[in-house]
Amino acid sequence: MIFRQLTHDDLGCASYLIGDDDAGVAAVVDPRLDIDEYLRLARYLGVRIEHVIETHTHADHVSGHGRLVAATGATIHIHRDAAPAYDHEPIDEGWELRLGALAVRALHTPGHRPEHTAFTLTDTGRSDEPWAVLTGDSLFVGDIARPDLAVDREEGARGIFRSLRGALLPLPDTVEVWPGHLGGSMCGGPGMDLKICSTIGFERATQDLLGIADEDAFVERALAGLGPQPPNFRAIVELNRGPLLREPLDAHxxxxxxxxxxxxxxxxxxxxxxxxxxxxxxxxxxxxxxxxxxxxxxxxxxxxxxxxxxxxxxxxxxxxxxxxxxxxxxxxxxxxxxxxxxxxxxxxERLPVERVARIDVPGLHERWRAGDGVQVLDVRERAEWEAGHIPGSVHMPYHDVRGVPAGIDPARPVAVVCGSGQRSAVATGLLRRGGVREPLHVVDGGVPAWARAGWPIATGGA
CATH class of the missing domain: 3.40.250.10 (Rhodanese-like domain)
Structure with a gap:
C-alpha cells in the first residue's frame, strides 16, 4: 500500500498520494497547485495517477486538479453538492473506490462547506476495518475547521457539530487522523497543531470542543475564536470550481x-x-x-x-x-x-532606494517613557490587541492599512509593532506608501516582549 503526505508549508496545507504499487494505481487527494512532486513520486513508485479526490472546493488555496488532469488524464471525484464547472465524477455518502488492496470510502461531513467529504482508508490485505481517515477541513490535530467560508457561520458550525458526532467521532479510537491542514492555515483556529497526524481516540480525549455534547454550547464556543476571513476566499473558490487551470503562472x-x-x-x-x-x-x-x-x-x-x-x-x-x-x-x-x-x-544601475529605520523593543520603551512624540501603531489582530497592548497605541491590523490610520499624524514618527516584527515589516511599507513620513520598524520582538519585560500593558478595546 502507498500512503504519502505532502505538505505546503507556506499555507499549512496537506495533500496525499495513496494507492497500491502491486496494482500500479494511485490517487491524489486535495492536490496543491504545484504537481511536480506527485508526478515524481508516481514515477519513482511505478504507479499511474488515475484519480484525483477533492474533499471539498477549497477556499484558501488553488487546487492542482486541473494540472493533474492535463498531465495524467485522471478523473476528478468530488461530492455532487460542489457542482463544479469541470468534468468530474460526482460522489455521495458511501461511495467507494478500490485502488488495488486499498479501499477508499466517502463520509459526507458538511460544515466547513456543504459538499465537504472525509475518506476512510482500509488496507483490505490486512483488515476489513479502516486504519485511517483523511479528514480534509473538518477535524484537525488539536482543532476543528472554521465554519464561515461557504454558508452562514452558525449554520456551518452546526453542520460541523453533526458531522463530527455522526460520522467521525464514532470511528474506532485507533483510526489515524490525517487532516487537510496543519498549524498556520487560515482554515482552522489557534489550536491547530504542526503535528502531521493524530488518532480519533486522542483527539476525542484531548480536544475540549469535542467533549461538548450540547449543540448550542458547541456553536457558541466554535464561533468565539474565529479570526478574520481570508480576503480572497470567494475568488479562490471560483477558480477551483472551474474551468480547470491547466497551465502554471508565467512570470516574466x-x-x-x-x-x-x-x-x-x-x-x-x-x-x-x-x-x-x-x-x-x-x-x-x-x-x-x-x-x-x-x-x-x-x-x-x-x-x-x-x-x-x-x-x-x-x-x-x-x-x-x-x-x-x-x-x-x-x-x-x-x-x-x-x-x-x-x-x-x-x-x-545606481537607481534611488528607500530605507526604513529600525528600533528594538527596549528602544521603543525608552522613547515611549520619555514622551518624545513617537506614535505607536499596533498591527496585530483585534483579539491580540484586546488581550494586551502598549498604552496609548493606535490599533489597525496590518492587512487593513491602506493610507494613514485614524489617530496617526503622518508628519511624526510612527513605531509599527506586532508580535514578532514580521507583520510590522509589511505595515511599514504600506504606511510609507500611504503618506507616513517616518515609519519605524519595531524588530526583535513586539508586544509580547514588552509585556515580558514588565512594562505597562492596557487591555480591552480602549
Whole structure:
C-alpha cells in the first residue's frame, strides 16, 4: 500500500498520494497547485495517477486538479453538492473506490462547506476495518475547521457539530487522523497543531470542543475564536470550481528600468527578502513580505488589490520566481513580472532606494517613557490587541492599512509593532506608501516582549 503526505508549508496545507504499487494505481487527494512532486513520486513508485479526490472546493488555496488532469488524464471525484464547472465524477455518502488492496470510502461531513467529504482508508490485505481517515477541513490535530467560508457561520458550525458526532467521532479510537491542514492555515483556529497526524481516540480525549455534547454550547464556543476571513476566499473558490487551470503562472523577467516604469504605472513592488535587507534599501514604494517565513501567500492575498499588477523583487531570480508560484497558489495571478537579477541589479544601475529605520523593543520603551512624540501603531489582530497592548497605541491590523490610520499624524514618527516584527515589516511599507513620513520598524520582538519585560500593558478595546 502507498500512503504519502505532502505538505505546503507556506499555507499549512496537506495533500496525499495513496494507492497500491502491486496494482500500479494511485490517487491524489486535495492536490496543491504545484504537481511536480506527485508526478515524481508516481514515477519513482511505478504507479499511474488515475484519480484525483477533492474533499471539498477549497477556499484558501488553488487546487492542482486541473494540472493533474492535463498531465495524467485522471478523473476528478468530488461530492455532487460542489457542482463544479469541470468534468468530474460526482460522489455521495458511501461511495467507494478500490485502488488495488486499498479501499477508499466517502463520509459526507458538511460544515466547513456543504459538499465537504472525509475518506476512510482500509488496507483490505490486512483488515476489513479502516486504519485511517483523511479528514480534509473538518477535524484537525488539536482543532476543528472554521465554519464561515461557504454558508452562514452558525449554520456551518452546526453542520460541523453533526458531522463530527455522526460520522467521525464514532470511528474506532485507533483510526489515524490525517487532516487537510496543519498549524498556520487560515482554515482552522489557534489550536491547530504542526503535528502531521493524530488518532480519533486522542483527539476525542484531548480536544475540549469535542467533549461538548450540547449543540448550542458547541456553536457558541466554535464561533468565539474565529479570526478574520481570508480576503480572497470567494475568488479562490471560483477558480477551483472551474474551468480547470491547466497551465502554471508565467512570470516574466523585467529590467530595473521596466520595474521602475511598472511602479510608476501603479504596479505594487513586493520585496520578498528579509525585513533587515528591505529596511536597509529597497525599491521606492515597495512593500516587504519575506519569503523566508511561512505565511507569505496569506499575507500577499491580504494586501494585493484586485486589478493591481505585482512585481516581485528578491535577492535573486530564484526567490522571485518562488514568490510568483506562491502567489498563484492563493489565486493572485496578476503578476507583471520580477526584477531580473534581484536588488543587486537595481543597485548596479545606481537607481534611488528607500530605507526604513529600525528600533528594538527596549528602544521603543525608552522613547515611549520619555514622551518624545513617537506614535505607536499596533498591527496585530483585534483579539491580540484586546488581550494586551502598549498604552496609548493606535490599533489597525496590518492587512487593513491602506493610507494613514485614524489617530496617526503622518508628519511624526510612527513605531509599527506586532508580535514578532514580521507583520510590522509589511505595515511599514504600506504606511510609507500611504503618506507616513517616518515609519519605524519595531524588530526583535513586539508586544509580547514588552509585556515580558514588565512594562505597562492596557487591555480591552480602549
Amino acid at each position: 523577467p523585467l529590467t530595473p528600468r521596466q520595474v521602475r516604469a511598472a511602479a510608476a504605472d501603479g504596479a505594487l513592488v513586493v520585496d520578498v527578502r528579509t525585513g533587515f535587507q528591505f529596511d536597509e534599501a529597497h525599491v521606492p514604494g515597495a512593500v516587504n513580505i519575506t519569503i523566508r517565513r511561512a505565511g507569505f501567500g496569506s499575507k500577499l492575498a491580504w494586501i494585493a488589490q484586485p486589478g493591481q499588477p505585482l512585481v516581485f523583487a528578491g535577492r535573486d531570480d530564484e526567490t522571485a520566481l518562488q514568490a510568483a508560484g506562491l502567489a498563484a497558489a492563493v489565486g493572485v495571478r496578476e503578476v507583471a513580472g520580477y526584477l531580473s537579477g534581484g536588488m543587486t541589479a537595481w543597485r548596479d
